[in-house]
Amino acid sequence: GAGVSQSPSNKVTEKGKDVELRCDPISGHTALYWYRQSLGQGLEFLIYFQGNSAPDKSGLPSDRFSAERTGGSVSTLTIQRTQQEDSAVYLCASSSPGLAGESSYNEQFFGPGTRLTVL
């Protein structure tokens, strides 16, 4: 599999429960991004990991949201005490390092997403 993979593809949970969403980036890609796609808000940036640098968390909507990236590869997005407004498709993307390790020029490759439904 050469692309970005995400699991699960669909997740239905009850309000108040915690969920974990997983992203496997393309091998060798140092940058990893999480976005959220919802009917009311469109596509929103959540968080960005670049190599060993501190992540850019500026898009996380509340402190119920957190993400980590272990070993510079797999990432997990965790939503605690889920609310109905968290229902959305969560997209992960990765990109390869460019000159001097930055990735601004490089294409972000997106995974198929995880559709989260909070009842």
Add this chain to the structure above:
Amino acid sequence: AQSVTQLGSHVSVSEGALVLLRCNYSSSVPPYLFWYVQYPNQGLQLLLKYTTGATLVKGINGFEAEFKKSETSFHLTKPSAHMSDAAEYFCAVRRSGNTGKLIFGQGTTLQVKP
């Protein structure tokens, strides 16, 4: 702050007709601009991008876009629509530098009628 506006949430064209999807951006620094396409139940796929250099950029599937700084626009065009072009299209902007994140427009759904 950067933002992207896509004019028209739905565009309908006949097969063989010109496709024009509009995108305007605001950015205080030279932007990098992107168009992505999303087919049903799939992730986003890059159509084309503008970073520096030639302002008319060509992408996959016969699409192209022109960066017009004076108009702060990056409209997407295709001379002749195919049924397979029916999808949702997103314009996005990224700051030059090392921030990485994309700011997306609200998306435009393209319908192609036979």
